[in-house]
Structure formats: C-alpha cells, structure tokens
Amino acid sequence: MKRVPGSIHFMILFFLAATMGQAQTYTASWSSVDRHNPAPEWFQDAKFGLWFHWGPYSVPAYKSEWYPRYMYIQGNSGYTHHTSVYGDPYTSWGYDKFITGANDLAGTYVKFAPKLTSAGGKFDPNEWAQLFYDAGAKMAGPVAEHHDGFSMWASAVNEWNSVSKGPGLDLVGLFAAAFRAKGMKFLVSSHNAYNFHGYFNFVPAQTSTSLRKLYGQLPVADEEALWVAKLKELIDKYQPDYMWHDMHVRDISEAKRLEYLAYYYNAAVSWGKDVVVSYNDGFNTRGEVQQIERGGTADITYPFWLCEDSVSSSSWSYTQGIRYYSGKAILHSLIDRVSKNGSLLLDIAPMADGSIPQAQKDILAFMGRWLKANGEAVYATRAWVKFGEGPTILGKGGMSTPVEATASDIRFTRNKANNVLYAIGLGWPSNNQMAITSLSSSAFNTSTITGITFIGGGACSWSQDSTALRIDLPSSLANTAGYAVKITFSGTIPTLAGGFSGYYKILARHSGKAVVVQSASTANGANVFQWTYGGSATNDEWAFVNLGTGYYKVVNRNSGRVLNVQGASTVNGGDVNQWAWANVSQQMWQVTNLGNGYYKLTAKNSGKVLNVQGASTSDGADVNQWSWANVNQQMFQIVSVP
Numbered sequence: 059m060k061r062v063p064g065s066i067h068f069m070i071l072f073f074l075a076a077t078m079g080q081a082q083t084y085t086a087s088w089s090s091v092d093r094h095n096p097a098p099e100w101f102q103d104a105k106f107g108l109w110f111h112w113g114p115y116s117v118p119a120y121k122s123e124w125y126p127r128y129m130y131i132q133g134n135s136g137y138t139h140h141t142s143v144y145g146d147p148y149t150s151w152g153y154d155k156f157i158t159g160a161n162d163l164a165g166t167y168v169k170f171a172p173k174l175t176s177a178g179g180k181f182d183p184n185e186w187a188q189l190f191y192d193a194g195a196k197m198a199g200p201v202a203e204h205h206d207g208f209s210m211w212a213s214a215v216n217e218w219n220s221v222s223k224g225p226g227l228d229l230v231g232l233f234a235a236a237f238r239a240k241g242m243k244f245l246v247s248s249h250n251a252y253n254f255h256g257y258f259n260f261v262p263a264q265t266s267t268s269l270r271k272l273y274g275q276l277p278v279a280d281e282e283a284l285w286v287a288k289l290k291e292l293i294d295k296y297q298p299d300y301m302w303h304d305m306h307v308r309d310i311s312e313a314k315r316l317e318y319l320a321y322y323y324n325a326a327v328s329w330g331k332d333v334v335v336s337y338n339d340g341f342n343t344r345g346e347v348q349q350i351e352r353g354g355t356a357d358i359t360y361p362f363w364l365c366e367d368s369v370s371s372s373s374w375s376y377t378q379g380i381r382y383y384s385g386k387a388i389l390h391s392l393i394d395r396v397s398k399n400g401s402l403l404l405d406i407a408p409m410a411d412g413s414i415p416q417a418q419k420d421i422l423a424f425m426g427r428w429l430k431a432n433g434e435a436v437y438a439t440r441a442w443v444k445f446g447e448g449p450t451i452l453g454k455g456g457m458s459t460p461v462e463a464t465a466s467d468i469r470f471t472r473n474k475a476n477n478v479l480y481a482i483g484l485g486w487p488s489n490n491q492m493a494i495t496s497l498s499s500s501a502f503n504t505s506t507i508t509g510i511t512f513i514g515g516g517a518c519s520w521s522q523d524s525t526a527l528r529i530d531l532p533s534s535l536a537n538t539a540g541y542a543v544k545i546t547f548s549g550t551i552p553t554l555a556g557g558f559s560g561y562y563k564i565l566a567r568h569s570g571k572a573v574v575v576q577s578a579s580t581a582n583g584a585n586v587f588q589w590t591y592g593g594s595a596t597n598d599e600w601a602f603v604n605l606g607t608g609y610y611k612v613v614n615r616n617s618g619r620v621l622n623v624q625g626a627s628t629v630n631g632g633d634v635n636q637w638a639w640a641n642v643s644q645q646m647w648q649v650t651n652l653g654n655g656y657y658k659l660t661a662k663n664s665g666k667v668l669n670v671q672g673a674s675t676s677d678g679a680d681v682n683q684w685s686w687a688n689v690n691q692q693m694f695q696i697v698s699v700p
Contacts (some may be wrong), residue, residue: 086316090346097362104196105217114156114170116410123375130260172412181412187236191594194429199245247302306341353644354453360601368405385424387460396453397469399441424532433540435480439471443557558602568690569675570630574598609646
C-alpha cells in the first residue's frame with residue numbers, strides 16, 4: 059500500500075482538526091494512539107528528572123512506601139510494628155487513620171498533614187523547586203497517587219484526597235506552579251492500578267462505600283471507571299507534560315487504557331504541547347516510553363527509554379534509618395543511561411512534614427555541581443554508535459544497583475548535528491591523560507578533527523596511535539567524579555568501525571528504494587518489501603542494535619519489531635518479514651561493509667543475505683533471502699535519518 063506523502067498527510071490532519079474538532083485527532087484504538095510520538099524532542103533533550111514518593115505512608119516512616127500493605131499482613135514486620143505503635147489494623151487502626159488523624163498507643167496525634175512554611179510549617183514547594191533546579195533536573199513532579207488510593211490533588215471523584223482530608227492542600231497544584239516557575243517540565247505519576255489489583259488484598263471487607271473506594275474494594279467496573287476519571291482530572295486540572303505509570307496497568311481493560319491515552323493525546327493537541335506517557339506494563343513503545351525500574355540496559359537500546367531509580371537502596375519513601383547510594387554512583391548511572399539512548403528519573407524521599415533530609419540535599423547538590431559544569435555533554439545530546447568502554451558494568455537489566463565507575467570507564471554522547479563527539483571520563487586518570495581505546499588509529503579517522511577541548515578548561519593537546527586516542531587533561535581541574543572532553547569535527551563524526559546510532563533507511567543499490575514494512579503494520583508476520591522512501595510514516599526506518607556477538611538486531615521504528623527470516627528458513631527465497639524480538643538466530647544479522655557506502659546483511663541462521671526478488675525496481679517488490687551473488691539487489695546503503 060502506498061503511503062501518503064508527508065505534506066499531504068499533514069494537510070489532512072490539519073483539515074480534520076480544524077473541521078471536526080481536536081477530539082478527532084486520536085481515537086480509542088491502538089492503530090490511532092500508536093501514531094503518537096512516544097519521546098518528543100524535549101523529552102529526549104531533558105535527560106534528568108526528579109520525583110518523590112511522599113504521602114500518608116511517610117508518616118509511619120517504617121519499612122517502605124508499601125507500609126499500607128505490610129501493616130495488614132500478619133507475620134510481616136510491618137504488621138508487628140503497626141500493632142505495637144498504633145493498634146490493631148483489622149479492628150481499630152486502619153491505614154485510613156493516617157489520613158483522617160488519630161492517636162497512636164502512646165497518645166500522640168498522628169496524621170499526614172504537612173504545613174506550609176507560610177503557616178508555620180516545614181513544607182515549601184518553592185524551596186523544593188529551587189533544590190531540583192539547582193540539581194540540574196529538567197522535569198519534575200510528584201507521585202500524584204500511590205497504590206494506597208490517596209489522591210494528592212483536589213479530586214472531585216475521590217474524597218480521599220489532599221484537599222478534603224489530610225493537609226487540606228492541593229499538593230499537585232502547588233508543585234505544578236512551583237516547578238513550572240523554574241522552567242521544568244511537569245510530570246505526575248499514577249500507581250493506582252495496583253490499588254484494586256492486589257495491593258490491599260489483606261484488608262478486611264469494608265462496611266462503607268467510601269472506605270471500599272480507598273481500599274480498592276469496589277466492583278471492577280467501578281474501579282476502572284474511577285481509574286480513568288482520576289487520570290482525566292489530572293489532565294484537565296494540571297496539563298501535565300508527562301504522565302508516568304506503575305505496574306498492573308496491564309490488568310486494566312484495554313478499552314479503558316485506550317480511552318485514557320486518546321483523551322490525553324487529544325488534550326495535548328488542544329494545548330499545543332508534546333506530551334509523554336511512560337509505563338512498566340500495559341502500553342507499548344510505539345506510542346509510549348518503556349521504563350526500567352532500578353536498572354538500565356547493557357548497550358544502546360532503541361527506541362528511547364527511561365530508567366527510574368531512587369537515592370535510597372532501601373525505600374522509595376522516607377523511613378527511619380533510610381540508606382543512600384553515593385552521589386557519584388547516581389551521577390555515573392545518569393551518564394551511563396544517557397550514553398545508551400535513555401534518561402534517568404530519580405526519586406527522593408521527603409519526610410512527612412515536608413522537609414527534605416540533608417543527606418538527600420547533599421546528593422542533589424553533588425549532581426547539580428557536576429551538571430552545571432559538564433551539562434553540555436549530557437543535555438540535548440544523542441547516543442553515539444558506541445556507548446562507551448571500560449571494565450565497570452553500569453545498568454544490566456531491572457533491579458541493578460548503582461555503582462561508582464573507575465578512571466578507566468568512559469561514556470560517549472554526541473550533539474544532534476552529529477559533528478561533536480563527547481567523551482565523558484568517570485574518574486580521573488593518575489597520569490592526567492585520557493586514553494580512548496575505541497578511537498585507535500585502526501578504528502577511527504581523526505583527520506577531520508578541528509579541536510579537542512576540556513569542557514570548562516580550554517584546548518587539549520592530543521595524539522593517536524594504534525591503541526588509543528590520547529588526550530592530555532589539565533591536572534589543575536582534576537575531578538574524581540568525572541569530566542568531559544569535546545571533540546569537534548569539520549563535518550559529521552567519522553564512522554567508527556562497525557558502529558550505528560539512531561535510525562536509518564535501508565536503500566537497495568539497484569533500485570534506490572527503501573526496505574519497508576507493508577502498510578505500516580505493527581503485527582507479527584507483516585511482510586517486508588521495497589518502496590520509494592518518503593512521507594510521514596516510519597515503517598521504512600530501522601535501528602541497528604549491536605548484540606555484541608558480531609550480529610545486530612534490526613528494529614523497525616514504527617512497530618518496534620525486528621527483521622526476521624520467516625520460519626527460520628535456510629532456502630533461497632525464504633521470506634523476510636517482521637516479528638517480535640525472540641533472541642533467535644533468524645533475527646540476527648551480520649552487517650558487512652562492502653566499501654563505497656554499501657553493505658550486505660547476512661542472516662545468522664541461514665548464511666544467506668537480504669535480497670530484492672528478481673532485481674525488481676518496482677514498488678512492492680518482495681524482500682527475501684538469497685545466497686550471496688555479489689549483485690546490486692543484495693547491496694544496500696544504510697543512511698541515517700533524523
């Protein structure tokens with residue numbers, strides 16, 4: 059099927075919006091919401107955000123933000139603590155008491171009720187905003203509702219909210235104003251899908267409708283309607299730039315998930331804003347950003363992704379005796395994620411009264427000092443063809459611990475114009491010389507370098523030999539946390555042996571046409587053929603992800619699925635289609651540089667190469683595999699696209 063050219067496609071969308079209303083831009087279907095750009099420019103530029111777990115669960119300050127669940131589980135230390143400090147959660151002292159207020163067993167009145175400094179309290183959202191801004195965050199916001207069902211805003215659909223109960227303050231509204239005043243994008247996170255899918259399953263059946271609402275005990279249809287209504291309130295009241303979602307969104311009915319996405323994306327169109335939705339489950343990377351909890355990826359990964367982590371190793375919310383990672387470990391995590399086409403959303407843990415512990419302030423100040431000096435190598439950059447080098451593994455899947463790297467560890471980024479390469483050292487070399495082995499004379503051409511500078515310190519002398527590019531560093535500016543150098547070229551950054559970064563069109567030499575997924579399909583098994591490149595769709599754009607074994611997976615930008623030999627065929631003419639990544643050999647391709655800007659792509663399972671059937675030059679000609687014959691229909695240009 060021929061695609062609509064880009065200019066015509068835009069005119070059609072503009073006409074529909076103007077004549078039928080903005081609500082027609084997105085409909086509640088995957089085919090519609092998947093057209094949403096998951097990671098707009100501002101999000102890819104921001105790199106670093108801050109948020110916080112803060113609510114009624116901060117009052118007991120025990121165990122973690124899951125205290126509301128643990129306090130009901132007999133045999134759990136949370137239950138033992140609760141019964142000894144507050145009382146029996148089943149009969150007299152339920153979690154709701156932290157919201158409405160009650161005396162503990164010692165006679166002390168307990169309630170989540172932070173007071174503004176203007177009212178004699180310790181909570182100042184403007185102070186938080188300044189702290190976050192100084193830390194270098196480009197986006198920030200609260201956990202708007204955790205699993206506990208307490209809405210931190212002026213909710214009309216949930217009486218368990220921070221205006222009607224607790225502090226009597228619209229906390230989300232206060233943060234929206236404070237953070238935006240500092241130029242940060244505003245985010246809210248929603249964790250409430252788990253509220254009625256298991257979080258409170260040890261709580262006894264409640265007698266009132268209101269308490270059943272808090273504890274996730276309403277009929278499922280009512281709970282799902284409430285889930286959507288809360289999200290729509292956040293959208294309408296605060297126009298968030300970014301909405302983050304925790305686990306168990308997958309358990310929400312598909313119709314409700316789609317209703318929410320279409321509502322938010324249509325609202326953003328009416329605001330004239332590019333917005334982001336990120337998720338742990340329940341959505342997809344075609345329209346939303348996937349996040350990895352407390353971890354990262356081992357290599358550069360497409361599409362753009364997010365790491366969520368905390369300053370604490372023990373909890374996401376404040377607890378007595380909370381333990382912290384070092385500022386250096388967190389900084390190195392950020393740099394590592396950015397080098398791999400990701401970003402970091404870092405959680406802090408304020409105390410119930412709205413004060414932020416000094417140890418957390420110190421971590422944020424550490425981040426801010428480094429980013430203020432070296433942010434050019436982080437913000438608004440893009441992943442290069444190689445994320446870095448060195449012995450330390452940073453980010454290796456979910457739930458991996460931040461660690462401090464060494465002076466031998468280096469991470470790379472580049473500017474968007476692709477004529478500046480940044481090399482970030484994660485420690486200071488004892489000989490005051492940065493040795494980049496990836497840029498040795500056998501791997502990298504330095505003839506177009508116009509200068510190398512130490513960011514914040516002027517020009518550096520340098521040399522290259524068969525083992526490394528060697529850069530002399532100013533010893534007077536030594537920083538054990540890390541540093542950055544800027545390598546500038548007269549043109550685009552030269553090709554690194556075997557390296558790819560970003561998205562590419564794959565053009566057949568004989569026809570000049572692009573390898574494309576039929577009809578912009580997102581389904582497994584959709585056919586791959588050649589078509590004239592162009593238009594507004596991205597089904598003819600691909601990422602080459604290095605598997606570290608001499609092979610790549612080739613990922614379609616539109617669908618997130620990979621180039622695949624149907625049925626693991628080993629015969630000539632075996633069909634090539636797209637399929638979800640399964641880490642099997644028919645999805646692994648060796649990319650061989652033939653010189654003169656052309657490559658052959660060889661399937662690992664068969665040893666046969668990507669081929670245009672019959673050397674056809676027509677749109678729609680099939681792409682398959684064939685034995686290498688050194689002919690033009692088996693040679694492809696791999697050309698970078700924005």
